[in-house]
Amino acid sequence: MDILEKVLSLAQLIHAQFEQVKCCKHQCQRLVERIQxxxxxxRILKAQPRKHISHHEEELLKKLLWVLGEAQKLVMKYSQTSWIQKFLRAYSTSEEFVWVNESLGDIAQGLSLLLQAEQKQAFLEAFQEKTRCRQDAEDLKDDRAFLDQVIASAEEPEDKDWEIYKDKQDMESQIDWMQQELNKIVRKVNVGKREDITEIKRDHLTFYKQLQDTERYKLYEGEYQKYPVAIKTFKRPLTTDPVKVRDIFEKEIQTLKKFESPNILRMYGICIEEKDGSPCFSIVMEYCKHGTLRDVLTNQRHLGWDIRIRMALGAARGLYRLHQTEEKSRLHGCICSSKFLVAGDYCVKLSGFELCETESSIKRKSKRDWKQVSMLAYIAPENLKDINYPYKRPCEIYSFGIVLWEIATSKIPFEGCTPQEIVEKTCNRCYRDPVGEDCPEDLRKVTDECRAFDPSQRPSAE
Structure with missing residues (x-):
């Protein structure tokens, strides 16, 4: 039996086992529905010839099989006899279910690439963090309500073996614990909402260590509401008018409410300290352990293809989310490897456009460092040839193709070339740096398609 058949067989077994569930029924039912x-x-993978299944897809299936095993343990646990005692001991179930559901959500992101655009949207809605947390909170609340009903209607049992009823105080403490867990999940839903991008008080932030010190700002690792964050504090701000900054900020967060994706950098808000008439401005954002994608590719040159492909998929999902957010697609305007950040699990997140207007109103402009990765390397040939050529989605896809080439090779694009040489190679000689021979065919193909010299031949982020 191959891995696809094992996954389908185990999922069917869990579905059948659910009929016997007596405890935590709402949480178990939600789990079974998400598995289905x-x-x-x-099933789409099963219909394909076995040789067409990529290594990345096979790794996802292995992870899914393991998570299904954990899900089966949960369903069986709450299907057994002595169910009243087991339910009363189920105050710790929220952690068990949250972990399994989060794992299913991670797997869904990878498998969603097999679906058509219209199918993909409906598919991923079931696994969006905000939706999942809200549903999980409701399920936990419903299961607890049933528990309260059982306790209220139960009389003192004659069976001395039911020791769970002897200690009323212990039972009540278990219920209190369950309520605390529910509150944690509800709080997580609220914090996770894009609508909660807000002005943050200084005493709500904890600063741990300085990560970066530039002429315009200092970057710190810190904490906000128990979330690890990066805090960018600006030096010598362009404006000392907090009212002006707040006005721009309030308008800009209305746009940010439309973005929600694990592959777009999370913004928490802005902090304004007003002391002695000299305000200090900070922007609070999600913390990414590995820094920029360019940092990772420079410092970790021996990454395996599984991680490289994971990073490429994450970057593509972030760009897709940006392009598909509005009816008239929004463009980033500056796609390069330094605009993607890499979290501890190598999940790539698109950055560089969140609160950009707010930041521009605060920070001073600085000269570009042309000794580092030249931005000319990312500019599409049509824009290099004609500065009046409109910047459209295909232009941005070309830039993304250069980023994919970096992921595949770890190299710096057009390293050592002058701006004039980059223009000469790109526009006049139609030169395209090759990817290595060991690059997986699928990654090679999409990298070359994104870097096509004819804009009409480039794919979309989808």
Whole structure:
């Protein structure tokens, strides 16, 4: 039995086992429903010839099989006899279910690439963090309500073996613990909402260590509401008018409410300290352990293809989310490897456009360092040839193709070339740096398609 058949067989077994569930029924039912949704792309894979399944897809299936094993343990646990005692001990179930559901969400992101655009949107809606947390909170609340009903209607049992009823105080403490867990999940839903991008008080931030010190700002690792964050504090701000900055900030967060993706950098808000008439401005954002994608490719040159492909997929999802957010697609305007940040699990997040207007109103401009990666390397040939050529989505896809080439090779694009040489190679000689021979064919193909010299031949972020 191959891995696809094992996944489908185990999912079917879990579905059948659910009929016997007596405890935590709402949470178990939600788990079974999400597993059934995940089977859609799995069946698409099963219909393909085995040789067409990529290494990345096979790794996702292995992870799914393992998570299904954990899900089966949960369903079986709450299907057993002595269910009243087991339910009363189920105050710790929220952690068990949250972990399994989060793992299913991670797998869904990878498998969603097998679906068509219209299918993909509906598929991923079931696994969006905000939706999932809200549903999980409701399920936990419903299961607890049933627990309260059981306790209220139960009389003192004659069976001395039911020791769970002897200690009323212990039972009440277990219920209190369950309420605390529910509050944690509800709080997580609220913090995770894009609508909660807000002005943050200084005493709500904890600064840990300085990560970067530039002529315009200092960057710190810190904490906000128990979330690890990066705090960018600006030096010598362009304006000392907090009212002006707040006005721009309030307008800009209305746009940011439309963005929600694990592959777009999370913004928490802005902090304004007003002391002695000299305000200090800070922007609070999600912390990414590995820094920029360019940092990772420079410092970790021996990454395996599984991680490289994971980073390429993450970068593509971030760009896709940006391009598909509005009816008239929004463009980033400056796609390069330094605009993607890499979290501890090598999840790539698109940055560089969040709160850009707010930041521009605060920071002073500085000269570009042309000794580092030249931005000319990312500019599409049509824009290099004609500065009046409109910047459109295909232009941005070309830039993304250069980023994919970096992921595949770890090299710096057009390293050592002058700006004039870059223009000469790109526009006059139609030169395209090759990817290595060991590059997986799928990655090679999409990298070359994105770097096509004819804009009409480039794919979309989808």
């Amino acid at each position: 949704i995940l089977l859609e792309p799995v």
